[in-house]
Amino acid sequence: MASIAQPRIHAPALPRPKAAPSGLWSWLTTVDHKRIAVLYGVTAFIFFLVGGLEALLIRAQLTRPENNIVDAQRYNELFTMHGTTMIFLVVMPLSVALFNLVVPLQLGARDVAFPRLNGFSYWTFLAGAAILNIPVLFALPEVFIRIAGVAWTNFFGSGLLTTVKTFFDFWPFPWFNGWPFAQYVPDQGWYGYAPLTERLFSGREIDFWALGLQVLGVASMAGAFNFIVTIINLRAPGMTMMRMPIFSWATLITSILIVMAFPAITIALVLLTFDRFGGTMFYRAFSLVDGTLVTAGGDPMLWQHLFWIFGHPEVYILILPAFGLVSEIIPVFSRKPLFGYAVMVYAIAAIAFLGFGVWVHHMFTTGIGPTPTAAFAAATMLIAIPTGVKILNWAATMWGGSLSFTTAMLFAVGLVSQFVIGGLSGVMHAVVPVDTQHNDSYFVVAHFHYVLFGGSIFALLGALYFYWPKVFGKLLDERLGKLHFWLTFLGFNLTFFPMHFLGLAGMPRRYSTYSFESGWWFWNVIATIGALFIAASVLVFLINVLRTAQSKQEVGPNPWDAGTLEWAIPSPPPVYNFRIIPLVTHRDQLWHDKYDRHQEAHGRPDGLADAIVELDQHPERAAVGVAELEAQAEEGSIHLPNPSYYPLLCGIGIFLLAFGLLINNPHFQLGFFGIPIVSGIGFVLLVTSIYGWSFEPAG
């Protein structure tokens, strides 16, 4: 594998970027999985801040009854974008960042199977994120100026509010009718139930949401296929499926879930777009003809089925990578192998499989009849079994271990402890009569935050601490890290535990405000205080990142004494990852090489991973020197993918294509003889880039 003769392709001489070690251009054209991981991670973290800001505004509005920090319209936009952002632009891409970083290294591969497709996934993801968030970019300043105005009015009397209003009525470009895009923030909730999304009851903001999600779907599908192929084909010699690290298993199964679940929402959104622009009636029970309501024959239930056939597996797309990460972190800091590895793999697979058979539990109150209700209740309860096994196996991994509570370990154990709460309230929802009281109330909000924050976010934050040295060669500060964890843990519980009480007190979700008589204010005040703690914890993390960036430290390949292959190579890893592709004989290869090998009876010299470690300690013994290897990488005889313009250009093309359709309306008048010119440019760019990509030599 060290040297592969490249077939010569006679291709048109298209411009190609040179492999550069640094600089903006090297990032824009990169196909290196480690760099793409950083791009995903940074982007997702920025959106984590945006989504968090939206959450803080939501909490501010709900702090007291009949508050007017934001109006109902803006509030609806805030919770819609908070949910959409946190799911599609934070947890999913953060998971993908870790897939990208960890999986090829764990497998002993030099990159993913399709490196340019990997770049394409990222740029397309960014295009979708931009489509969803361009309206937010314009709306958020307006929200803050309004808040300032309200505050001013409360303290100093009216006056400023009028000035602010006048300022926003003024827009110096006459071809834009008003403050652009600010009225296009999606406002229908993250699951966008038809017929609220039909044109009769909504505006163009739905198109931003629908098209943004479609583009994100393209990115997710491309990424998922890439990881499936990578994991099936690029495992190091000797790494059987059951010797594969558990996070790679989680990645494989999550990717399969993505491939099977996303088509459902793609179809749902296509049908919605037909309904909105083609006059079809997939989701419309009634239609308005000449001002009279007539039966249309469509059914809003169709949307709910299609959406949740995607939406419930999506929940597992969000949590299974977290389970994988925790299964990596806990054994390392317990200095014990994962308890019941095979059962843990089966449990992930079982959760994923059952995850396709429980979507109706989101629809228990839609009146689907007792038999399907009971059947889906049973299926939902079944999922608790493999999940419970995972929780107990993690606890058993810790039992008898030598536990070191680093920040990463704290977050991982935090998941085990907090996910239990979300899991138990999940079982309560499977008890359907109880669910008829809890559904769409704050009890559900509490439940899924315990699962997605106490689950996914905890694991992802822990993984940041765990893998930070591998990516950047520096350890995040542990003291600040522990402060980060405890602030998060405290703030998280203060924010979301009271929501159980609010739900039991009958507070429905998605209420922009509530009356004093409803008796909900007390726990809302507590929840807002908790949200401030979470905000503080994020600040602590940012300080930690900045301080670590400034610190001068160098960590070795394996600062945590972990057992999987990614810890055999230097931190940060060289562009080619492994000088020699390792031979795998055991699940925790490095532990085996370090602790167990000499105890084995036959004592055969197995484990080339061991050789890698040795190479790092004694580079002079290497048959191939570091300089020589890097020279080989440079000239292409180590098979490394070259940087490419085309993934980026494809992403830009898709963005212009979609965005052009969205702004091709009378509001912007950017069409030309009815032809959407921006989309046209995007389409041409996309097709040209795919053509160029096809003929770009691989080596």
Place this chain on the structure above:
Amino acid sequence: MSRFVPRQSDASATARGGRWPRLIPLLALVGVVVLLTGCGPEVAQPYTTITPQNEKTEDIQNLYKITFWASLVVFIGVQAAIAYTALRFRRRNEDRPEQVHGSRKLEIAWTIIPAVILLVLFIPTAQTIFKHAAAAEAEDAFRVDVLGKQWWWEISYPTIPANPDDPGQGPLITANEVILPVGANVVFVLQSNNVIHSFWVPQLSGKTDVMPGHDNRLQFIAEKPGVYWGECAEFCGGSHAWMRFKVKVVPQDEFDAWIAAWRTPPATDGNPDTADVVEAPPAFGACLACHRVSGTNAQIAGQGLPANPGYVEQDGTVVPGPGPNLSLLACRDTIGAGILENTPQNMETWLKRTNEVKEGVYMPNYYDPPEGEGLSDEQIDELVTYLESLKPAEGCPGDNLLVGSEVAPSDVEALDPDQVTGDASP
């Protein structure tokens, strides 16, 4: 099971001393949570789900109790196990612990035990699902039709004609308040011609979605007189938070009186100035585009309300649909589905600043319209006087009732279930 016995630590005595300070944040957190749970203020919670007021919610509450206690046991067990493990197996030296790869016995055990617990939980769940579903199909039940609108509720009684002499006038219709005779076995038929809503009276029943194109049914027995607060629980756009309603369960005679009052013109002593408010003021003509008042001339003037649900054109033009029926309006507790208390001052505010009070409302502002001249202050005053006079001389139904959350649960249990039958339809 010897491999689960931990290593004996020589330094355990000293290590234990250093262990507790690390626990302080955790203990502090537990303390805060316990403190907060205990210190929640004693506030009335009219939407609460945990003080059932009839058999149906009692069923739900019983199931909730089972799941709650089972969950609490599992929760404490798992958290204690994690905390204990975390404390006991802290790293004290650099020795490598025994490498345990798993235990088939244990893993089988903690697969089977949850399965058994869940099976135990599933049996009463399924029983209750089928029991409640069967109850909603009852033939002899008292039917009430509910039409969810953006953002209010239209309530009609298909078995009670608006005019007994002329069935063509349709059923008795009201809005945002469901008046029920005590003991009625009610089946609500939930309909929508616009978006999805969800009909939820937490103290009387779980919620059921109001799904366009589906006539979903929701049943409960109104066992105890009282006022029960209800709300919309499915996000339905702009003013979703202000789609409240009330269920007023009144004695049978009050219910009959309410029907009679609905059918007769309002009392003439409602307004001391004109002495005859049966005649609506001329300005009310504008309201007739969308509203009706039964028992007055307002019902006769103009036939046929708009046939659309109310919507907004893509260019922003608001197209109003039919509005709430205003018969006995002055008896309702609130204006705008819960947003304002029903007082003359608030009615004036509502008429003058409709769209500011309730965001996105389809009712146009006739006082300060975007184009043309609106109604004068005097005309608004006339309208307020007229609307606030729309109530029976002998008083409104449910005037002296307790709010549901104040009714003691023991009163409900004391009720003889045999008396609670479906023969309440008048």
